[in-house]
Amino acid sequence: MKRSKSKLTNSVHVGSAGDPVYGGLVNPIYPSSAYDYGTEVLYPRYFNTPNQTAVVQKLASLENAEDGLLFSSGMAAIMTTLFALLKQGDHILFQKDLYGGTHHAALHELKRYGIDHTMEDVADLKKFERAIRPNTRVIYIETPSNPLLKITDIAAVARIAQSKKIITVIDNTFASPVNQNPLDLGMDVVTHSGTKYIGGHSDLSCGVAVASKKLIKEIRNTAMHFGGNLNASSAYLIERSLKTIVLRVQQQNKNTLTLARFLQSEPGIKSVYYPGLKDHPGHAIAKKQMPGGFGGMLSFEVKNDPEKFLKKLTLIRKAISLGGVESTIAQPVKTSHAKLTAQERKAAGISDKLLRLSVGIEEVKDLIDDICHAL
Numbered sequence: 144m145k146r147s148k149s150k151l152t153n154s155v156h157v158g159s160a161g162d163p164v165y166g167g168l169v170n171p172i173y174p175s176s177a178y179d180y181g182t183e184v185l186y187p188r189y190f191n192t193p194n195q196t197a198v199v200q201k202l203a204s205l206e207n208a209e210d211g212l213l214f215s216s217g218m219a220a221i222m223t224t225l226f227a228l229l230k231q232g233d234h235i236l237f238q239k240d241l242y243g244g245t246h247h248a249a250l251h252e253l254k255r256y257g258i259d260h261t262m263e264d265v266a267d268l269k270k271f272e273r274a275i276r277p278n279t280r281v282i283y284i285e286t287p288s289n290p291l292l293k294i295t296d297i298a299a300v301a302r303i304a305q306s307k308k309i310i311t312v313i314d315n316t317f318a319s320p321v322n323q324n325p326l327d328l329g330m331d332v333v334t335h336s337g338t339k340y341i342g343g344h345s346d347l348s349c350g351v352a353v354a355s356k357k358l359i360k361e362i363r364n365t366a367m368h369f370g371g372n373l374n375a376s377s378a379y380l381i382e383r384s385l386k387t388i389v390l391r392v393q394q395q396n397k398n399t400l401t402l403a404r405f406l407q408s409e410p411g412i413k414s415v416y417y418p419g420l421k422d423h424p425g426h427a428i429a430k431k432q433m434p435g436g437f438g439g440m441l442s443f444e445v446k447n448d449p450e451k452f453l454k455k456l457t458l459i460r461k462a463i464s465l466g467g468v469e470s471t472i473a474q475p476v477k478t479s480h481a482k483l484t485a486q487e488r489k490a491a492g493i494s495d496k497l498l499r500l501s502v503g504i505e506e507v508k509d510l511i512d513d514i515c516h517a518l
């Protein structure tokens with residue numbers, strides 16, 4: 144199908160032409176791992192079988208990308224991309240606030256292969272730029288960040304990188320392709336943990352990288368060596384999930400803004416972090432670079448015992464991960480940031496009373512009632 148300008152239309156139709164044999168409306172699941180070797184050789188680990196391709200086409204349309212790759216997890220997407228773009232002796236500049244898995248992979252994997260890295264605060268762009276070295280080949284950012292929802296100025300980082308011919312990679316998981324399209328702002332590669340908003344139902348794991356045809360070709364060459372491809376049944380489920388991603392994320396945006404404002408007015412709450420709030424330090428930039436909305440993630444600090452608060456919630460479930468249709472809550476000191484020392488957590492601004500909420504698609508009044516009751 145020809146791409147429309149509308150994400151609502153593309154999310155339903157692109158890549159989903161249906162069954163060519165019987166005329167069914169939905170794509171069949173093609174489980175074959177062995178194909179006739181005609182002109183193009185199809186094989187799961189070549190990332191080119193029909194169910195993989197359907198997902199890539201849909202996601203590429205949502206991210207305004209030429210091409211993409213579907214992986215079995217977000218980390219597979221991120222690490223394959225980095226190993227494809229970097230070699231021994233290269234340097235990569237990361238923003239400081241990173242997803243825990245990426246942070247640990249930089250420390251424990253890249254280093255072992257002779258790839259140097261720096262993690263620098265990106266709020267001060269001058270300082271960030273000064274961390275670039277002659278051998279810096281990749282700049283890697285993530286916005287909004289976990290768990291404090293800090294905002295990185297995507298276009299500004301892209302300009303710095305382009306002037307020095309450095310490739311930029313962004314983890315767009317928290318924003319989702321509905322709210323933010325970094326390729327339009329000058330980024331080179333966008334990755335997602337599709338386990339979150341792309342899957343959207345807390346029932347599968349996948350990852351994505353989208354970019355230009357040229358860069359995807361480069362990443363695919365490495366991906367074919369590492370594997371990390373997704374099976375046909377899961378790919379089909381992702382394709383199905385993507386048909387409702389715009390509706391889901393729009394409802395999550397709406398619910399989260401309402402909840403953030405409610406929490407701000409609530410005496411039992413010490414602070415609220417959400418880029419949609421006018422007093423959030425990244426609000427002005429977020430407004431520019433997130434035209435679809437500010438997303439479904441927010442965090443806040445309670446004044447009293449966070450454990451007691453969590454125990455009293457009945458609708459909002461205590462769980463790791465995020466981006467599902469159901470609202471979930473997690474305590475970063477017990478989950479994503481458990482491996483940090485108390486001092487490191489303090490430096491990162493993550494207190495014991497900080498809670499991270501992934502807002503679902505429920506009636507927002509019910510979510511507010513649940514929080515009020517627990518407070």
Ligand SMILES: *Cc1c(COP(=O)(O)O)cnc(C)c1O
Nearest residue numbers: 216217218242314316336338349
């Ligand atoms: C979950 C997550 C990842 C890792 O994705 P997996 O699917 O768990 O491998 C990467 N980045 C962000 C921001 C995430 O939330």
